[in-house]
Amino acid sequence: xxxxxxxxxxxxxxxxxxxxxxxxxxxxxxxxxxxxxxxxxxxxxxxxxxxxxxxxxxxxxxxxxxxxxxxxxxxxxxxxxxxxxxxxxxxxxxxxxxxxxxxxxxxxxxxxxxxxxxxxxxxxxxxxxxxxxxxxxxxxxxxxxxxxxxxxxxxxxxxxxxxxxxxxxxxxxxxxxxxxxxxxxxxxxxxxx
Amino acid sequence: xxxxxxxxxxxxxxxxxxxxxxxxxxxxxxxxxxxxxxxxxxxxxxxxxxxxxxxxxxxxxxxxxxxxxxxxxxxxxxxxxxxxxxxxxxxxxxxxxxxxxxxxxxxxxxxxxxxxxxxxxxxxxxxxxxx
Ligand code: FES
Numbered sequence: 001x002x003x004x005x006x007x008x009x010x011x012x013x014x015x016x017x018x019x020x021x022x023x024x025x026x027x028x029x030x031x032x033x034x035x036x037x038x039x040x041x042x043x044x045x046x047x048x049x050x051x052x053x054x055x056x057x058x059x060x061x062x063x064x065x066x067x068x069x070x071x072x073x074x075x076x077x078x079x080x081x082x083x084x085x086x087x088x089x090x091x092x093x094x095x096x097x098x099x100x101x102x103x104x105x106x107x108x109x110x111x112x113x114x115x116x117x118x119x120x121x122x123x124x125x126x127x128x129x130x131x132x133x134x135x136x137x138x139x140x141x142x143x144x145x146x147x148x149x150x151x152x153x154x155x156x157x158x159x160x161x162x163x164x165x166x167x168x169x170x171x172x173x174x175x176x177x178x179x180x181x182x183x184x185x186x187x188x189x190x191x192x193x
Numbered sequence: 194x195x196x197x198x199x200x201x202x203x204x205x206x207x208x209x210x211x212x213x214x215x216x217x218x219x220x221x222x223x224x225x226x227x228x229x230x231x232x233x234x235x236x237x238x239x240x241x242x243x244x245x246x247x248x249x250x251x252x253x254x255x256x257x258x259x260x261x262x263x264x265x266x267x268x269x270x271x272x273x274x275x276x277x278x279x280x281x282x283x284x285x286x287x288x289x290x291x292x293x294x295x296x297x298x299x300x301x302x303x304x305x306x307x308x309x310x311x312x313x314x315x316x317x318x319x320x321x322x323x324x
Binding site: 003006007010011014018073076116119120122123126127128129148154155158159160163164165166167168169170172173174177178180181 | 195196197199201202203205206209229231234235239242243245246247249250254255256257258259260261262263
């Protein structure tokens with residue numbers, strides 16, 4: 001089972017990659033209480049029927065997921081957000097793309113822990129099916145606010161490739177430094193019952 | 194650590210490259226492929242990816258390629274990792290965690306012998322039938 005919010009993020013963005021998107025935009029906005037995530041892609045999109053199908057955890061196409069087109073992650077995400085005081089929304093249009101928006105209530109006891117953001121972004125940016133990826137991450141709390149922007153294209157330009165241990169570790173260092181800069185504005189999430 | 198700029202990253206890369214060039218190309222052409230499908234991630238594939246990056250760097254083997262792939266159809270032994278080392282059979286390891294990663298790096302990639310208890314190269318029975 002998914003154990004971290006970041007596992008959902010990885011899963012949903014992977015869906016966008018697998019939908020042949022040229023551009024994927026991930027926005028992660030966090031405040032004192034909520035994490036809002038938006039994943040917008042220009043991939044092949046889904047019809048209404050297909051959308052219903054991918055949101056139904058009991059529907060499979062019988063071939064397991066060895067040749068699956070979409071992840072099983074969506075029903076998990078719907079459940080994880082809704083049962084923990086968050087929200088979920090998906091809009092999709094065939095050959096135009098898909099937008100997934102969801103909110104995690106970080107003060108809800110049933111919301112999974114956040115997980116490791118730098119290592120998740122590393123997995124996304126270096127994903128073999130990734131093309132254009134833009135990531136916007138911001139934190140705005142009572143302590144102050146900060147943000148950073150990542151562009152896969154720009155990082156690739158600097159690092160040359162995302163395949164060797166050497167370059168991936170440099171990328172990791174970079175991502176960690178971005179996220180660490182946000183640390184001083186992070187607040188503890190006290191569960192409200 | 195101060196927030197790095199892209200320019201800092203570029204400089205760091207250049208300095209690293211020189212260091213790498215001096216060191217001999219030990220792990221050249223070795224490949225590590227981590228299965229990162231939905232259930233792979235749920236089983237801890239991301240931890241495995243991180244572990245490979247830090248372990249290989251710790252051992253000074255930085256030119257191994259580490260990539261991700263989607264579903265390998267091997268849910269029941271996830272996290273799974275394919276390891277390709279020249280002169281050795283291509284192997285899929287199952288039930289990999291950070292500890293097993295250390296074994297794979299030490300035994301398979303450096304020592305050139307298999308980590309037998311984690312070798313797994315047959316797809317799940319139900320998937321075999323359907324294909
Ligand atoms: S993601 Fe694990 S077998 Fe498909």
